[in-house]
Amino acid sequence: MQDSPVFNFINNLSPIPPPKPSDRAHNVQLFKSSDLAPVSSIFASPHVNLAKEPKILIRDESVQLPQELHSPSSVRTRATSSITFRMIRCKDIVSENCNTTTCRLNEASIDSSDHTSSSENQLPQSIQNGAGSVEGDRDQCADGKTNISQECTDLEGMNLDESVPDKMDQSHSVVDLHENQLSEQNKDEPAAYNGDHMITNQPSSNMLKLGLPFGTETQSLNDTQKADNSYSGKPLLNAESSGYYIQNSGHEPHLYWTCAVEGAAVACTPQALPGALQSQLMPCNKLNEPKDYMPAEQNASSQHLRGTRRRSLFNEKAGAGNKVVDKASVRHSVNSTTPKCKTISGDINSKPLRTPPCALPGIGLHLNALAAIPKEKIVSRDIQSTISESSNLPCPAGSSPPPSEQNVINDDFAQTTDIVSAEPSSQGSPKKKRHKFDNGDGTSCKRCSCKKSKCLKLYCECFAAGVYCSEPCTCQGCLNNESNMDTVLSTRQQIESRNPLAFAPKVIHTSEPGLELGDFNNKTPASARHKRGCNCKKSSCLKKYCECFQGGVGCSISCRCESCKNAFGRREGVAPSSIEEPKHASEENNACVKEEKCEIDKQLVIYQATDLAPAENLLSTPLMMECRPLASLPPPSSKKPRSSMKLTGNPSRLANSQAPLKTDILLAQFGNYTEMFLGDSTSDSLKGNSSPQTSVKVVSPNKKRVSPPRMGTGLSPICKSGRKLILKSIPSFPSLGGDLNNEDPKSSPAP
DNA sequence: GAGTTTGAAACT
DNA sequence: CAGTTTCAAACTC
Numbered sequence: 121m122q123d124s125p126v127f128n129f130i131n132n133l134s135p136i137p138p139p140k141p142s143d144r145a146h147n148v149q150l151f152k153s154s155d156l157a158p159v160s161s162i163f164a165s166p167h168v169n170l171a172k173e174p175k176i177l178i179r180d181e182s183v184q185l186p187q188e189l190h191s192p193s194s195v196r197t198r199a200t201s202s203i204t205f206r207m208i209r210c211k212d213i214v215s216e217n218c219n220t221t222t223c224r225l226n227e228a229s230i231d232s233s234d235h236t237s238s239s240e241n242q243l244p245q246s247i248q249n250g251a252g253s254v255e256g257d258r259d260q261c262a263d264g265k266t267n268i269s270q271e272c273t274d275l276e277g278m279n280l281d282e283s284v285p286d287k288m289d290q291s292h293s294v295v296d297l298h299e300n301q302l303s304e305q306n307k308d309e310p311a312a313y314n315g316d317h318m319i320t321n322q323p324s325s326n327m328l329k330l331g332l333p334f335g336t337e338t339q340s341l342n343d344t345q346k347a348d349n350s351y352s353g354k355p356l357l358n359a360e361s362s363g364y365y366i367q368n369s370g371h372e373p374h375l376y377w378t379c380a381v382e383g384a385a386v387a388c389t390p391q392a393l394p395g396a397l398q399s400q401l402m403p404c405n406k407l408n409e410p411k412d413y414m415p416a417e418q419n420a421s422s423q424h425l426r427g428t429r430r431r432s433l434f435n436e437k438a439g440a441g442n443k444v445v446d447k448a449s450v451r452h453s454v455n456s457t458t459p460k461c462k463t464i465s466g467d468i469n470s471k472p473l474r475t476p477p478c479a480l481p482g483i484g485l486h487l488n489a490l491a492a493i494p495k496e497k498i499v500s501r502d503i504q505s506t507i508s509e510s511s512n513l514p515c516p517a518g519s520s521p522p523p524s525e526q527n528v529i530n531d532d533f534a535q536t537t538d539i540v541s542a543e544p545s546s547q548g549s550p551k552k553k554r555h556k557f558d559n560g561d562g563t564s565c566k567r568c569s570c571k572k573s574k575c576l577k578l579y580c581e582c583f584a585a586g587v588y589c590s591e592p593c594t595c596q597g598c599l600n601n602e603s604n605m606d607t608v609l610s611t612r613q614q615i616e617s618r619n620p621l622a623f624a625p626k627v628i629h630t631s632e633p634g635l636e637l638g639d640f641n642n643k644t645p646a647s648a649r650h651k652r653g654c655n656c657k658k659s660s661c662l663k664k665y666c667e668c669f670q671g672g673v674g675c676s677i678s679c680r681c682e683s684c685k686n687a688f689g690r691r692e693g694v695a696p697s698s699i700e701e702p703k704h705a706s707e708e709n710n711a712c713v714k715e716e717k718c719e720i721d722k723q724l725v726i727y728q729a730t731d732l733a734p735a736e737n738l739l740s741t742p743l744m745m746e747c748r749p750l751a752s753l754p755p756p757s758s759k760k761p762r763s764s765m766k767l768t769g770n771p772s773r774l775a776n777s778q779a780p781l782k783t784d785i786l787l788a789q790f791g792n793y794t795e796m797f798l799g800d801s802t803s804d805s806l807k808g809n810s811s812p813q814t815s816v817k818v819v820s821p822n823k824k825r826v827s828p829p830r831m832g833t834g835l836s837p838i839c840k841s842g843r844k845l846i847l848k849s850i851p852s853f854p855s856l857g858g859d860l861n862n863e864d865p866k867s868s869p870a871p
Numbered sequence: 872g873a874g875t876t877t878g879a880a881a882c883t
Numbered sequence: 884c885a886g887t888t889t890c891a892a893a894c895t896c
Contacts, residue, residue, distance in 0.1 A: 572890065578880055579890050615880095622880090658877065664893055665877045 567592040575600035576611045578622060583608070586623065653679030653691070661686035 566581035568589060573579045575589050575598040582589045582600055588608075589600045599607050615622045653676055659665040661675050661684045668675045674689015675681055684691045 568891080570891065573880095577890080579892085581892080618881090655878065659893095663877080665879090667879080670893095 568595050569593065570595040570598065572597075574598060576608065578615065583612075584623065653677070654681050655679070656681040656684070660684065661690070 566585050566587065566589075568575060568580045568582045570577075570580045570593075573583075575583050575593075575595050578584045580589070580595070580600060582593060582595075588602055589595050589598045601608075612623065654661060654666045654668045656666045656668075656679075659669075661669050661679075661681050664670045666675075666681065666686065668679060668681075669686050669688065672688055675684045675686040675691030676689075677691060679691040681691060
């Protein structure tokens with residue numbers, strides 16, 4: 121009788137949970153014997169929370185299905201995935217009402233559709249544990265969310281094993297253990313996500329552990345990740361996800377589900393993110409609030425979106441590899457589409473970030489820096505717009521980077537770097553043999569050809585730029601790849617420890633669109649900064665050997681070059697000599713004869729005519745800004761390659777819609793560099809200044825900036841003045857915190 | 872494509 | 884910190 125489908129059916133339909141909950145064995149068998157589990161599951165949901173169930177069912181399936189797809193067929197994998205979701209579910213239930221066991225049963229049955237055996241097993245447990253746990257759950261609603269989830273998880277884990285009966289008996293013990301551990305775990309959890317916004321794997325792993333059955337924890341987790349990796353949705357289950365679920369599931373029961381569904385559907389809205397962060401930050405207590413429990417469609421959807429968004433962010437990194445990109449994420453991750461080079465810091469999933477994302481050496485944002493910059497940061501940045509909780513962003517000071525963002529930034533940098541050479545070449549200069557790879561979507565590959573450095577030294581452009589070597593590279597013995605991420609990161613750190621500016625951009629410039637046109641707003645434009653002066657001797661700073669020239673910036677006082685003829689601005693020493701200008705110009709012109717620059721110069725000239733006043737131009741010039749005497753600057757007519765170059769060379773870059781984001785990021789980080797270079801006080805002033813003098817900063821159409829003087833370099837009065845200008849220019853950059861934008865008149869004078 | 876030149880990075 | 888060596892890009896042929 122009981123076995124009959126009808127019987128089951130009836131049981132499921134009855135509004136009241138089956139009277140047999142107590143009889144686990146019975147139930148178990150019941151379900152086991154029949155294949156109807158799916159059916160029961162379907163009908164079962166109605167029993168419990170009518171309101172919720174529909175959602176649950178849908179979500180559940182949607183969620184699991186993807187998982188299934190991803191995970192080949194290993195039972196274990198499946199189990200893992202199912203565990204994750206179930207955990208969520210349990211939470212949802214609890215969070216919403218801290219209620220019923222029935223719900224669990226139903227849900228379990230639902231799962232059964234996919235995993236019949238497991239679901240069968242679950243039901244009994246749910247019932248059993250549910251009774252006991254539920255009570256506790258209610259009490260714990262506020263605080264014990266974790267516990268609940270754990271229980272659920274445990275149950276789930278139980279499901280994994282086909283030999284349910286025994287385990288079921290153990291289930292309690294297991295649960296108890298977990299609960300005991302909860303106190304500790306709970307403590308850990310918050311820390312985990314607080315630090316990195318849940319991006320790091322470790323935290324997540326911990327979280328997962330809570331739910332996972334003993335012994336299988338690690339394995340399961342690994343499997344899960346692997347499975348995740350296999351598909352685009354990877355982030356979903358990854359550590360991030362785990363953390364995610366735990367937190368959010370509590371407050372926003374539906375959020376995840378929806379997210380999962382949406383993720384599959386690829387529907388995300390930008391707004392979601394902010395919410396996600398908030399949710400993360402939200403204290404458990406919040407769950408108590410009705411609104412949290414309320415699964416209002418809108419809320420749920422919005423929340424879902426949030427969750428999705430977040431996820432996408434995480435994905436970004438993976439995005440490169442995975443090629444699956446959330447729409448939401450698209451905006452942020454330019455690269456996601458086809459990066460040939462992966463950013464170094466990128467693999468969040470695979471590697472736990474030991475150091476805070478920000479920590480990546482790359483403070484500088486340079487390519488490297490970017491690479492190093494954690495996605496989170498980017499996300500945060502994004503979020504900031506909506507939420508001004510920038511403060512929450514974790515950027516302790518660590519150094520390790522996540523990648524997706526980096527790519528974006530990298531592109532800019534790469535572009536910038538290449539501007540000089542590339543653009544001219546574009547015009548037809550055959551000189552450039554090596555065309556750095558730029559796929560246009562922001563990802564740039566350096567195409568290194570290292571042989572002895574293993575691509576782990578600054579010699580390697582890829583490494584220096586913070587990207588992994590990839591196809592275009594012809595390097596030998598390359599260790600700059602994801603599989604050697606640890607090595608790469610450690611090496612980076614090592615190098616940074618030796619030279620904090622090692623990964624700083626040689627030349628930083630923003631690619632903000634509008635600035636060049638004269639839109640000086642607060643956004644600071646200029647931003648080409650020469651990290652450190654060149655030391656050219658034979659190239660006269662007229663060839664790409666010269667970093668300054670290569671970066672499209674003039675040489676500055678910090679350069680030690682000999683016979684500098686940098687077309688972008690010579691280093692004439694501190695002393696300005698108006699007299700020299702003409703001379704310089706002529707010299708530069710001469711240089712042009714041989715160099716590609718000529719083309720550039722021409723372009724520059726054109727811009728100058730329309731663009732900036734000479735004085736502005738001077739200021740705008742990169743290195744010059746710092747210490748270079750105005751007089752020394754080449755006459756406008758001579759050329760102002762920097763600005764013009766950029767503009768002429770590749771307008772598209774400037775126009776890049778993503779530019780703002782990149783710029784922001786850069787700027788934000790740039791502040792760090794600034795501090796390094798100028799000192800905190802200086803940076804402060806910079807931050808504060810957006811001011812009136814900004815005109816100066818706006819400066820170069822190119823936006824290229826002067827390189828900051830070396831730390832140790834003494835500044836002459838002139839230099840100081842130069843500093844001022846620089847500072848101001850910097851401030852204009854939006855900072856992550858958004859504070860920078862505020863103008864602060866104070867900044868003006870340097871001590 | 873091979874060889875040379877160059878200057879940064881790395882090393883001492 | 885300065886000098887030397889190593890390295891890979893830039894450049895030339």
